[in-house]
Amino acid sequence: xxxxxxxEITEAVRKMSIEAAYKLGHDVMEAFEKNLKTETSPTGRExxxxxxxxxxxxxxxxxxxxxxxxxxxxxxxxxxDVHVTGGDLxxxxxxxxxxxxxxGFLRKSVCDPFTRENTCDNTPAIIHIxxxxxxxxxxxxxxxxxxxxxxxxxxxxxxxxxxxxIIDYVVQRVSESGPNPCPPTIIGVGIGGTFEKAAxxxxxxxxxxxxxxxxxxxxAAMEEEILERINRLGIGxxxxxxxxxxxxxxxxxxxxxIASLPVAVNINCHAHRHKDILL
Amino acid sequence: MSEPIRLNPxxxxxxxxxxxxxxxxxxxxTLYTGRDAAHKRLVDLLDSGEPLPVDLAGQIIYFVGPTxxxxxxxxxxxxxxxxxxxxxxxxxxxxxxxxxMIGKGSRSKEVVDSMIEHKAVYMAAVGGxxxxxxxxxxxxEIVAYEDLGPEAIRKLEVTDFPAIVVNDxxxxxxxxxxxxxxxxx
Numbered sequence: 287x288x289x290x291x292x293x294e295i296t297e298a299v300r301k302m303s304i305e306a307a308y309k310l311g312h313d314v315m316e317a318f319e320k321n322l323k324t325e326t327s328p329t330g331r332e333x334x335x336x337x338x339x340x341x342x343x344x345x346x347x348x349x350x351x352x353x354x355x356x357x358x359x360x361x362x363x364x365x366x367d368v369h370v371t372g373g374d375l376x377x378x379x380x381x382x383x384x385x386x387x388x389x390g391f392l393r394k395s396v397c398d399p400f401t402r403e404n405t406c407d408n409t410p411a412i413i414h415i416x417x418x419x420x421x422x423x424x425x426x427x428x429x430x431x432x433x434x435x436x437x438x439x440x441x442x443x444x445x446x447x448x449x450x451x452i453i454d455y456v457v458q459r460v461s462e463s464g465p466n467p468c469p470p471t472i473i474g475v476g477i478g479g480t481f482e483k484a485a486x487x488x489x490x491x492x493x494x495x496x497x498x499x500x501x502x503x504x505x506a507a508m509e510e511e512i513l514e515r516i517n518r519l520g521i522g523x524x525x526x527x528x529x530x531x532x533x534x535x536x537x538x539x540x541x542x543x544i545a546s547l548p549v550a551v552n553i554n555c556h557a558h559r560h561k562d563i564l565l
Numbered sequence: 566m567s568e569p570i571r572l573n574p575x576x577x578x579x580x581x582x583x584x585x586x587x588x589x590x591x592x593x594x595t596l597y598t599g600r601d602a603a604h605k606r607l608v609d610l611l612d613s614g615e616p617l618p619v620d621l622a623g624q625i626i627y628f629v630g631p632t633x634x635x636x637x638x639x640x641x642x643x644x645x646x647x648x649x650x651x652x653x654x655x656x657x658x659x660x661x662x663x664x665x666m667i668g669k670g671s672r673s674k675e676v677v678d679s680m681i682e683h684k685a686v687y688m689a690a691v692g693g694x695x696x697x698x699x700x701x702x703x704x705x706e707i708v709a710y711e712d713l714g715p716e717a718i719r720k721l722e723v724t725d726f727p728a729i730v731v732n733d734x735x736x737x738x739x740x741x742x743x744x745x746x747x748x749x750x
Binding site for chain 1: 629635669
């Protein structure tokens with residue numbers, strides 16, 4: 287059995303917290319450039335140019351790309367042949383978030399739901415652990431902003447609503463969100479499973495490299511159709527009107543109960559921050 | 566696009582009444598920051614008849630909770646937060662003479678009506694352009710509720726801070742106009 291020291295996990299999470307806030311992925315930068323070529327609204331183009339410039343300033347490492355540096359959501363793919371030594375895996379992750387958000391001068395955005403008192407170190411992180419074959423640990427960090435998360439929903443559709451009903455629901459959700467989630471957005475869609483599984487699928491869908499279609503041809507076609515319909519809404523960059531309301535739609539599917547058709551829409555802003563490390 | 570309009574708060578009713586949805590503005594002078602928790606405290610003070618820690622007459626509130634500043638920086642990243650969360654509180658501050666708000670996203674009918682009645686304006690900054698916007702902020706000082714951390718009320722000095730008028734005091738709404746123009750039926 288392979289041993290991995292918990293301190294290595296802390297260090298990986300610390301590093302990813304900081305990198306996510308300052309360095310926007312190539313996939314998102316490429317999507318900005320691609321949409322700059324097709325956007326017809328002058329204001330929309332100006333917003334996209336500002337986002338490119340903003341990402342370049344952030345890359346210098348002094349100013350995070352967004353003041354909302356997010357809730358740290360950590361996905362762990364834990365190899366079943368790994369033994370974590372020297373401490374609790376969950377605590378190691380929280381400690382990494384604590385260190386990263388402090389040393390990176392990131393905003394602490396986690397608070398008590400009732401008193402609204404800030405925990406002052408951005409912990410606890412949200413941790414999803416999946417046991418997988420092998421002797422490695424893959425850690426993925428998403429710095430999830432609150433504005434776009436607030437526009438996300440889970441809906442229990444009826445089986446009779448079918449594929450069309452799902453597509454209509456996703457488009458309607460983006461339409462109703464309007465300028466609030468900082469368009470151009472990325473839309474994660476989870477279809478099937480149970481109430482909570484649909485939400486998790488939607489969040490996992492956001493982790494895929496931007497613009498990479500689903501490997502399932504039926505889902506890939508669905509993603510394309512939803513994106514096309516969203517970009518006819520006219521919301522545009524910054525919500526100020528234009529063709530670029532979303533840059534990608536990513537769908538994940540899971541079998542569901544014979545009585546149900548759950549669908550979750552997890553919206554992410556253009557500060558689409560994901561980092562991963564394999565230990 | 567036409568030449569941006571320069572604003573130097575405090576604003577008068579006459580200045581506000583000239584602004585129209587879609588106008589680009591560049592603000593130089595003072596902005597006050599405030600988000601959910603600070604707004605709640607301000608309105609609680611009004612409810613109990615106590616004075617506010619800052620005089621908001623003629624002023625602009627920027628809905629923002631910045632990242633911590635590094636040594637030598639006046640402020641960290643400071644982009645707008647979503648404005649609808651302040652809808653429950655904004656009309657009370659507008660009644661007290663607040664002339665402008667900067668955020669992102671749509672406002673409620675109550676806020677829009679209050680802006681029309683009391684001559685105030687709502688502007689948007691580009692959501693997520695937080696590092697870019699920080700360059701326009703030359704100084705930052707906490708003036709109330711330091712215990713709220715990123716949500717404390719700060720007094721910012723800004724130079725050529727860019728924003729766009731979304732709701733003017735005639736009832737126009739740039740978000741509605743923009744969508745109308747680019748929507749494909």
